[in-house]
Amino acid sequence: MLQTVGEWLWWESLWLPANVSWSDLEDKEGRVYAKASQLYGALPCALCLLLLRYLFERYLAMPLANAWGIKDKVRLTAEQNPVLEKFFCSQARNPSQADVRSLCKKTSWPQRRVEVWFRRRRNQDRPGLQKRFCEASWRCFFYLSAFIGGIWALHDKPWLYDLKEIWAEFPKQSMLPSQYWYYLLEMGFYISLLLSLTFDVKRKDFKEQVIHHIATLTLLSFSWISNYIRIGTLVMAVHDSSDVLLEGAKVLNYAKWHQTANAIFVVFTVLFMGTRLVYFPFWLIHCTWVYPLERYAPFFGYYFFNVMLVVLLILHIYWAFLISRMLYKFVFSKLEGDLRSDEEENDSDSPKEQRHKLSHMNGHGARGRANGH
Structure with missing residues (x-):
């Protein structure tokens, strides 16, 4: 039975275009291809990132929070x-x-x-506020490192400037070491986020976050096995670009550098809308829907990969709605909170006063910190 399941799971028609087999993607003549077994390295990478996160928050983020006077109530x-x-x-x-x-x-x-x-x-x-600050600092550090690494891995690649180059000789495209490490770190990071969900700050978009992480890991795994690596690296770089600003704005907001945080939030909003709602669907998804058909007939992997990209796009639209509400409040009123946060309650408030305060808060404030993956 296991053999039958394995045969169905690795059925070539699911993963590869017609007239292409797994034997065509075996290492030879100096060409090295991506293999499913290499993805196992993402789990130890996730554990290493969790350890690195603990050390970062304990010995860097927490002292920085104390230096900036960030205290829990x-x-x-x-x-x-x-x-x-x-x-x-x-x-x-x-x-x-x-x-x-x-x-x-x-x-x-x-x-x-x-x-x-x-x-x-x-x-x-x-x-507490210190925990929120430490989490935002860690994510800001990782996204900044990942984005810099992604740009370094992509800056001299022709498919960064001409999207049609993504499909040149597909799927017989040799894997590059930079692509391997970029994938490994990104997958390890999202696995670490899933493993830490139980003790991380829980937001109101918790379910959307879980869907996003699972969809991202599924997309990265499938793109690696099917050798959609070139488009995968572009998708990761596009996402990391705005996430750096998002987490940076959070960090500065917790430190009470409100004007700087607000300015970064505005830049983040523009970048988020441009990358997630314009470039992502009209360039990257268009690239995966249209250009492959010029080289081979559609197959299961073609549809599956594009459906997963559309799932991410739907999540982008949801978060764009939250961000738009925050931007509106930023322009026309005062920002005093986070629409996704579980706000702390005052012991002296009655239920009626609580409802009035919550209504006032929703009407007048939300610092721009919706999570955009």
Whole structure:
């Protein structure tokens, strides 16, 4: 059965154009081709990046946060109450009014005290400002390093300037060492993000982030095995270019360099819209939809690769909507938060005051920090 599954999985018609077989992509005459087994290196690379991230945040980002005076807010700890704790952990973090009344009867506490307990308990689970700063610093460092490495790997390649060169001699294109390391680092990074989801800052677009990471890893794996490496490197470089500015704006915002952060956010918005909504669909996706048909008939891999690119495009449109809302608020009002953040609550606010504050916050503020992958 395993042999049958393996034969179906590596069926040449799924991965390669007609009249091309795996034997055509065996190393010979000084030409080296990408192999699926090389992707196994992405997992140890991810573990190394997690270790590097720990060291970076502990010995670079945290001292920098302290030097810039970035401190966590002092939070009041919720009182010990097994009944409320059990409800909080097993049923709901935000109880309804009916639940609050029921809990008041079980604990003999007044409603106000129960509501304050839940607000304090929710605040205890929210990440502090220093944690947010360290995460943004690490991502900014990686994206900047990856973008510089990508430009170095691509600057002298003809397909960077003429997209038709991407398909020259496809799929019999020899793999370059720079392409291998670029892929390995990018895949290792996105695997590390999936592995760290449980202890990273959780945003409101958490599900979209998971979809993005999985789609990216699927796209990179497939493009590597099918030798879509040239277009893959361009897609990675395009994404990294705006992510550097996004994370940099976050870092400066946490450090209270608001004017600089706002300026970078505006540049990021322009670059994001230009790369993700213009260049990506009208150049790169057009390149993968149209130019290959000049050389070979469509096959499963052709459709699959393009569908995955469209999935990324849909996510870009979603994030572009969030970014547009933030830009609107930046131009016409004051930015005071992050639309994707789980905002800290004030212990003194009543539920009515909480709703009023949340409505005011959504209407007047969101620092431009939507995640654009």
